[in-house]
Amino acid sequence: MYEPAVLSTIEVYRTISVQLLPIPSKFHYTFNLRDISKVFQGMLMIKPQSVNSPESFTRVWIHETLRVFGDRLVNDEDRNWFKDCIISLVGRHFRMGWS
Numbered sequence: 001m002y003e004p005a006v007l008s009t010i011e012v013y014r015t016i017s018v019q020l021l022p023i024p025s026k027f028h029y030t031f032n033l034r035d036i037s038k039v040f041q042g043m044l045m046i047k048p049q050s051v052n053s054p055e056s057f058t059r060v061w062i063h064e065t066l067r068v069f070g071d072r073l074v075n076d077e078d079r080n081w082f083k084d085c086i087i088s089l090v091g092r093h094f095r096m097g098w099s
Contacts, residue, residue: 001054004093005061009039011093015085016069020078028072038068058094062086 013036022029042064051057065086073079090098 001057004095005040005043005057008061008089008093009036009065011089012065012069012085016082019081020073026074026078031069035068039064042067054094055096058090058096058098061094062090062098 013031013033017031020026020029020031039061043060046060051060066082070079070082073082087098090096
């Protein structure tokens with residue numbers, strides 16, 4: 001259950017670091033390994049009894065990923081691209097549908 005979260009988080013980091021490069025209007029698009037750590041720190045703050053199914057675990061991962069990476073995105077085009085990326089990863093790694 002935890003392996004998809006690790007693989008997906010690393011893939012999110014690699015993809016967003018390559019696709020969304022910092023430019024003058026988006027100078028804060030600098031992503032580093034601390035962002036991966038923040039995703040898992042957020043997930044570890046959830047009480048184990050709150051996450052009692054693979055679906056709830058996936059929702060926690062989606063929430064933390066959107067919080068860490070998605071909250072930095074400044075326009076709808078980047079946010080929509082990122083949500084499509086997350087949907088793709090959930091389908092590929094977690095083997096679930098999400099919209």
